[in-house]
Amino acid sequence: MADDAVENEEAQGGGKKKMIIIIAAVLIILIGGGAGAYFFLMGGDEPTTEMVDGETLPGEEVEPEEQEAEEATVGDAFYVGMPRPFVFNVPGYGRDRLVQIKVQLLVRGGENDTAARKHIPLIEDTLLTVFSSSNAEKLSTNIGKQELRQNALEAVQKALEPIVGNSVVEQVLFIGFVMQ
Template identity: 60%
Template structure:
């Protein structure tokens, strides 16, 4: 009988392709996202609140509903002070009542921006340093915007001018 020898060849471990590590990391990220999504769905309530909110959001607007129109960009201007100039940035939202007023205000945003910028740049740094001064500026801005819109639309339309961001440096 002939002896057959069985020889095993051991090959050194080859290098992994360069794409394998990023692919494994991406797969782990996707798996983690799926697990988090499942946990969030399980931990959330039965959704009855969401359905109730959806019904409330789909109800038609009445003229008494408060709506807000944000100015597309913040107002940025310089104010002279006693010893130096100050850079001021104000973010503004306009409160109106009803969808028709909201549509008209959106239509006249460039006119409103002009009125607000004129009002803001006419103030002084000492005035804006105090809370009372900011309130006075807000009131003055409201009156100027209402006057401007009254001349164009025949109605003041704006109920409040809100400062949602105010930086002075």
Template identity: 55%
Template structure:
């Protein structure tokens, strides 16, 4: 009986040590997460103070060209799903998957791009489906496709919104099988 009680005391001591280690690890993880959040969420834009009540962010100033696609800070709008399509090749047909993000300037253009995601997706898919596997196998062919996609998307948004909205089309993932 005396041996059993001593075993229980030792097990309780070990469980307390485990509990202390777990709590310390949890606090370390939470502290690291909070520090990372504050580090990442900090504003990188320099702010100039004009007087006590007015502040101006220097990176949101409009550029000299006046195009609405060049006003504001750079923001990225991700397409909700990757584009998967077939392309004909010289030896055989291939399946291509492209993940796309759009570079826009300013929050107004970001909201406009998000509002017209179905139009942008349809336009991009029609551009992507006109290419061949031989063209996509070279980096020059990929750049040509990206540039063509940008032109077509800007034209489609110009017809609907009256401004280009999109500054660049970026391929963030490209797989051809």
């Protein structure tokens, strides 16, 4: 009986030690996570300064108006999705291939987004013309796909320039590409 009492005390003492270790580990994780979140969310509030040859010039801060004007010229990125994928045939060795391409357009600024959405039928026609003029050998390589993407961009910009007054589209993105 005395042995049972000693074993119970040791088991309870070991259980208490384990509980203390677990609580300490949880507290350390919570404190570390809180500190990390604080530094992540509160960091980056330092004023922007000019850099000359990799060195910051003290006292020469970029004016907020200049920074806002710079951001306004670049504009926010908008992605204009074509309502349906392009499906077309291309000639290939031995037989024609069926190709399906899902496209989105990258435009900058709200005005360009509105203009691109307004002229989706023209953009679709231009893209289908460019896509169907390709062949299966080119489309089976990455270089051929990049070339097709670049040709599509140039054609869309050329088609929109006379109507809108600027190139509107910055990139043509293939979000889905299947060739059978």
